[in-house]
Amino acid sequence: MEDFLWELKTERFLKGEMTPEELRVFEQEQLDDNELKAYVTMSMQLQQAMSEDDWLTHTTTNSHYDTVKKWYQEDDVLEFKEKIKQQATTAFEKPKKPFTLQKYWIPMAAAFVMLFITIVYQLTAQPSLQELYATYATWNDTPSFIVQDENTTNTKEQIELLYNDKQYELCIEAADTFLSTATTDRTNVLIYKGFSLAQLNAHTKALEVFKIISESNTIDASKGLWYMALIYLKTEDTENLRKTLHTITASPTNYQYEKALELLDALE
Template sequence: MKDYPIEIDDYLSGNMSISEQQAFEERLRTDAALAQEFKLQKEMFAMYGNESWAEGDEDILKTDQAKQLQSFFKSDEASDIKATINEVITENRTSVNSRRFWFIGIAASIAVLLTVSLFVFKDKNYEELYASFIHLDEIPSLVTRGEDAHKLLEEAQLLFEAQKYEEATQSFSEYHQKEATINPLSYIYNGIAYIELGEFDRALVQFKRLEDSNTLQAKKAKWYRALVFLKQKNKTKLKQTLQTILDNNSNYKYKEAQELLDMID
């Protein structure tokens, strides 16, 4: 069997000299079998390589499916999969013949493709789930309208309600810096605003502050943390967080946590 897979991998990985690259590219124009395998392996290489996803193709990147894939590839779950694939290939490349390495590459790529397919198609309703579980109407108002002492907090809530999330987070941050006594509900509003902006780490910081507030609202932190992972489509951390809620049936949103877990399993 020809060493097409290893040659292609060396080319894609940049392990060829300039003269070797030129010779390889010339063969691509004349060897139909090589060209066919090159196309396949290039696609697989892009799946578990470090290249930016569909870099330079702005039309593709604007599609909903592309946004879902980009979000998935940035998740911890995708990073773990890529690391495992690269580890398996690295361990086997020097110790097995080219045929076996080729099949390892195919198997690894199939694993990625299956995972992505399951993520996109099985979990395509994550946005709908988030919308159905967020229940903004259940969050009490932050202030009584017109109270001078809470003008900044009132402004932040009005910005939030107008879906001006960037401005809302700025107002909440100013409020948190100026006030000695913080209304814990502001952490919920601010955290949700960060979720809507796609700034998930900052959202988690807000819900950690909520958890540490030692108030009656603190018990809600786990649920809102779960909503971060739901919006992020991070299934692993979502399931872990829901399980912590289900450890005690007196926990906030226990019933909803069980329902959501059943939906994503």
């Protein structure tokens, strides 16, 4: 079969323009010619890969999907996709030289199909717990005790400075000294202590501190729940993680309510 007839028949086949008799004949030709069959199969795959409208508009609340979708729509990715389309269009033009399907068309189309499969996998793949932890961990969300117009540094300011300087063990010691006598600002100091323990991977002790916060009568009590959830996420304790997230999402006034909803969705 002449090369241009391959292209014309394949195009009509893919568009559904063939009569029943033409379709029967063309299908038989594919059975008789393996190279034609490979050409038609690759053409179908390329057509599917370049028709991204359906999957690109797929609706979901998964934040990981949204991230990859935004990546696919970035200028450099769209520019690369356009170059592939141009190459595909060129491949369908009537060749001036003998047809070189094996040398040019299949490698080019296969590369694009593999790119498409990779993108779809990224869109549908479930992020790991450690990936979620890296996304949602908020150990820098600390209260500030430092007052710019004071000439001396008090104990609370020292706790903050030690934490920011990553001297976590000293920070814990300073926090314990303060908590042994203080009656105010205990929650904020407990946050620094719990954060320092988390940074040192002392997960059990960190959970104990955050539980104290969550069971307090302060306005920041729900912060303890969120920090407990982060520890469960880091240690991959999915059972307690889900329970804690459900507690947080029971009230929209709870700390990190929206993020807790997102995280629950990502775990499904």
